[in-house]
Amino acid sequence: MQDSQVINLQQITKSYDMGGVEQVNALRGVSVGISKNEYVAIMGPSGSGKSTLMNIIGCLDTPTSGLYEFNGINVSEMNDNELAKVRNKEIGFVFQTFNLLARSDALHNVELPLIYAGVHSTERKRLAMEALEHVGLGDRVHHKPNELSGGQRQRVAVARALVNKPSILLADEPTGNLDSKTGDEIMVLFGDLHKLGNTIILVTHEEYIAEHAHRIIRVRDGEVASDEAVTKRPALA
Amino acid sequence: MFFLQELKEGMLIAFQAIRANKMRSVLTTLGIIIGIVAVTVMATAIDGLDKAFEKSAKAFGTDILYVQKFPWVSNEDWSLIRNRPDIKPQYVDVIERQAKLSAAAAPVVARRTTVKNGTFLFEDAIVTGTTHSYNEASGNTNIDGRFFTAEESDRARLVCVIGATVGEKLFPTGDPVGQTILIAGAPYQVLGVYEKQGGLWGRFTSDNRVFIPFDAFQSRFGSRRWVTINVKVADIGEMENAKLELEGIMRKVRRIEPGKANNFNINAQEILTQTFGRFTMVVGAIGLVITGLSLIVGGIGIMNIMFVSVTERTKEIGIRKAIGARKRTILMQFLIEAAALCLIGGMIGLSISFILVQVVSNVFELEASMPAIVVFIAIVVSLVVGVISGFLPAFRAAKMDPVEALRYE
Numbered sequence: 001m002q003d004s005q006v007i008n009l010q011q012i013t014k015s016y017d018m019g020g021v022e023q024v025n026a027l028r029g030v031s032v033g034i035s036k037n038e039y040v041a042i043m044g045p046s047g048s049g050k051s052t053l054m055n056i057i058g059c060l061d062t063p064t065s066g067l068y069e070f071n072g073i074n075v076s077e078m079n080d081n082e083l084a085k086v087r088n089k090e091i092g093f094v095f096q097t098f099n100l101l102a103r104s105d106a107l108h109n110v111e112l113p114l115i116y117a118g119v120h121s122t123e124r125k126r127l128a129m130e131a132l133e134h135v136g137l138g139d140r141v142h143h144k145p146n147e148l149s150g151g152q153r154q155r156v157a158v159a160r161a162l163v164n165k166p167s168i169l170l171a172d173e174p175t176g177n178l179d180s181k182t183g184d185e186i187m188v189l190f191g192d193l194h195k196l197g198n199t200i201i202l203v204t205h206e207e208y209i210a211e212h213a214h215r216i217i218r219v220r221d222g223e224v225a226s227d228e229a230v231t232k233r234p235a236l237a
Numbered sequence: 238m239f240f241l242q243e244l245k246e247g248m249l250i251a252f253q254a255i256r257a258n259k260m261r262s263v264l265t266t267l268g269i270i271i272g273i274v275a276v277t278v279m280a281t282a283i284d285g286l287d288k289a290f291e292k293s294a295k296a297f298g299t300d301i302l303y304v305q306k307f308p309w310v311s312n313e314d315w316s317l318i319r320n321r322p323d324i325k326p327q328y329v330d331v332i333e334r335q336a337k338l339s340a341a342a343a344p345v346v347a348r349r350t351t352v353k354n355g356t357f358l359f360e361d362a363i364v365t366g367t368t369h370s371y372n373e374a375s376g377n378t379n380i381d382g383r384f385f386t387a388e389e390s391d392r393a394r395l396v397c398v399i400g401a402t403v404g405e406k407l408f409p410t411g412d413p414v415g416q417t418i419l420i421a422g423a424p425y426q427v428l429g430v431y432e433k434q435g436g437l438w439g440r441f442t443s444d445n446r447v448f449i450p451f452d453a454f455q456s457r458f459g460s461r462r463w464v465t466i467n468v469k470v471a472d473i474g475e476m477e478n479a480k481l482e483l484e485g486i487m488r489k490v491r492r493i494e495p496g497k498a499n500n501f502n503i504n505a506q507e508i509l510t511q512t513f514g515r516f517t518m519v520v521g522a523i524g525l526v527i528t529g530l531s532l533i534v535g536g537i538g539i540m541n542i543m544f545v546s547v548t549e550r551t552k553e554i555g556i557r558k559a560i561g562a563r564k565r566t567i568l569m570q571f572l573i574e575a576a577a578l579c580l581i582g583g584m585i586g587l588s589i590s591f592i593l594v595q596v597v598s599n600v601f602e603l604e605a606s607m608p609a610i611v612v613f614i615a616i617v618v619s620l621v622v623g624v625i626s627g628f629l630p631a632f633r634a635a636k637m638d639p640v641e642a643l644r645y646e
Contacts, residue, residue: 060559060639081563088561099556099643103253115246116561160560 005072006167006199007034007057012066012076014052026052028222029066034168034201039194041202041213041230049222051172054203058091058170059083071167088116092161096173098153100145106132106156107141113164131159135189151182158189168199175209187212243566244573251574254546255581265542266582268535269619273586274593275528277607277615281594283521285605290513296434296442297506298375300473302339302480304328304466304487308502310512321500324464326451328490329368332468335486338479340471343370344451346461352447353419354407362403363446364420366454367467372398374467375443382414382429385450393452397425401433402444418447421457425449480505532618535582536626543575543630554634555642568635575627576620583619587612 014027026049034040044050055061056068059075062083068076075086093099100109110128119127132141135155145153154174161169171190175183191212194200202213210216211230218225255262297303306321326344333342347365351358372384385396397418404413413427425447434442455461470479480503487501547554554567562570591607598605 055640058559060643081565084558084561084563087559093559095643099552099559101553101556103257112557113560115242116557116563116566118242121242164561 004036008069010067012063014064039200039214041210041216043210044219048219050219059086090167092166092169094171094174096176098157105142110160131163135159170201172203247570247573251577268538269582270586272532272535273583274590277590279524280611281607300470302468303504309504339468341370341373341469343368343374343467345465357407359406365446365448366451374469379432380429390450393450395425398429398448400431400443400446404430536622540626547630547634551642551645558639564635568631571631572627576623579619579623
């Protein structure tokens with residue numbers, strides 16, 4: 001185990017009670033380590049436990065058993081408020097459906113994590129502006145989500161995910177709601193972010209998208225089926 | 238600092254949400270508006286009643302005792318006291334001679350009749366027969382002109398002192414002093430006019446009265462059964478002793494054996510203020526319960542709509558939680574929204590009551606105004622209702638599971 005490991009999952013299980021004695025084991029002992037500045041794709045068909053794994057990595061959910069260390073800190077037994085703090089400071093989420101607040105403009109959406117982190121108003125505005133400029137939306141800051149294209153919305157979401165300078169960027173099917181051209185643009189952006197030193201975890205079921213990553217972890221029936229480096233990556237403009 | 242930022246964000250979200258659902262917000266706050274209008278109008282009415290009563294009670298004078306056949310306020314069986322002997326005007330001489338703690342005593346009799354000055358009529362005048370001592374032995378004081386003298390009183394001269402309302406009605410333009418008015422057909426010279434007193438139920442004030450010498454009254458209207466003896470206490474600090482002394486004198490005059498009950502009453506303003514105080518307290522308590530009910534109904538409306546709001550925004554709650562909102566933050570966000578809804582309702586309610594009070598006081602010529610404390614209480618109450626009725630929905634929002642909330646469509 002190295003010091004640079006951001007995520008260290010040891011024998012993680014997750015089971016759900018389906019009423020009565022019936023139990024669904026979504027994860028059956030997953031052990032994965034992800035280091036700093038890795039670009040990892042998690043793949044798997046629906047029902048494989050891929051989403052559950054993502055929720056646990058994203059600290060949205062806690063494992064039934066096993067150890068989860070995030071930056072060397074045990075998060076598997078944290079309470080809701082402690083987990084909220086980890087999500088706020090350490091994890092940047094990018095969702096398939098963008099998940100922006102419809103009534104707020106781009107700037108306010110990006111400011112949101114900073115508000116919950118208690119960053120002062122002027123500093124907050126500055127950081128949010130910076131993040132939006134970084135994703136190429138410096139001229140769209142006061143547009144509401146419904147005034148932006150799908151690609152632009154996803155860029156706002158990426159800006160929001162990055163504004164708190166998190167340890168990992170956790171993207172769940174980030175191109176799922178985009179046409180292939182816009183999807184490619186987002187993947188280029190992810191590639192650039194990785195080059196800048198960000199750790200990226202990509203959850204997808206599309207081989208083509210997963211191949212942008214440097215390592216693919218395949219999940220099947222709640223277990224890691226394979227975990228290997230990517231040799232041939234698609235060329236992007 | 239941290240808290241303030243969250244508060245600011247909470248308020249921003251609340252107003253966005255309220256703006257986004259204008260119609261729904263207005264309908265929801267209607268309950269609170271009605272509740273607040275009820276509370277404030279009620280409180281203003283009670284306050285106005287209190288003030289008006291206080292004014293009227295002043296006319297009785299705090300240092301005047303009233304020797305009368307019956308008590309002003311009583312729980313006694315009417316059959317036990319109905320056969321009491323009449324109060325006689327002759328007692329006044331005994332009281333004046335024997336009561337060392339009293340400064341003045343005057344007999345008072347009255348009847349309602351019409352008084353005239355040429356074509357000007359005042360139909361509801363209370364013609365009051367009394368002696369020169371009355372001016373001292375009453376709560377009335379300021380006279381434009383003078384009261385009648387002992388000589389005028391003893392000789393039953395046809396002179397009078399009139400109340401402010403009588404003066405206005407009979408002499409709409411000129412000064413009544415020195416003029417002559419007709420009381421039951423006989424001419425009386427006006428010596429003075431009392432200052433306007435106002436207050437509740439004009440009957441307790443001098444405003445609609447015409448004072449004439451006691452004997453003049455007796456010879457014109459015949460002797461009356463209802464005589465009151467007004468007794469002015471010399472030192473207001475000795476009120477209780479003066480009352481006891483007066484009681485002793487009356488018992489002696491009436492030859493009541495020790496141990497037997499009085500067959501007269503000594504009334505004082507205090508009795509009225511106490512009774513009225515109890516009355517307003519009861520009215521206030523009933524009013525509070527009724528208006529409180531309407532606020533509870535309003536609060537339930539707020540709670541209901543907040544549940545709808547929370548369910549509608551499940552996804553938003555999930556997003557906020559994923560981004561790092563804590564339970565407390567979400568709880569506060571929805572509490573603020575509920576409180577803001579109620580506060581808006583409270584403000585609208587206050588404005589409506591304010592206008593209502595103005596209109597009512599103009600139409601009925603009352604001096605009613607909304608006390609500052611009522612405004613303050615209304616605002617606090619609407620905030621409290623908001624927080625209480627917002628709590629359950631806000632709590633449900635706060636404890637949502639982020640995974641499930643994010644999945645909600």
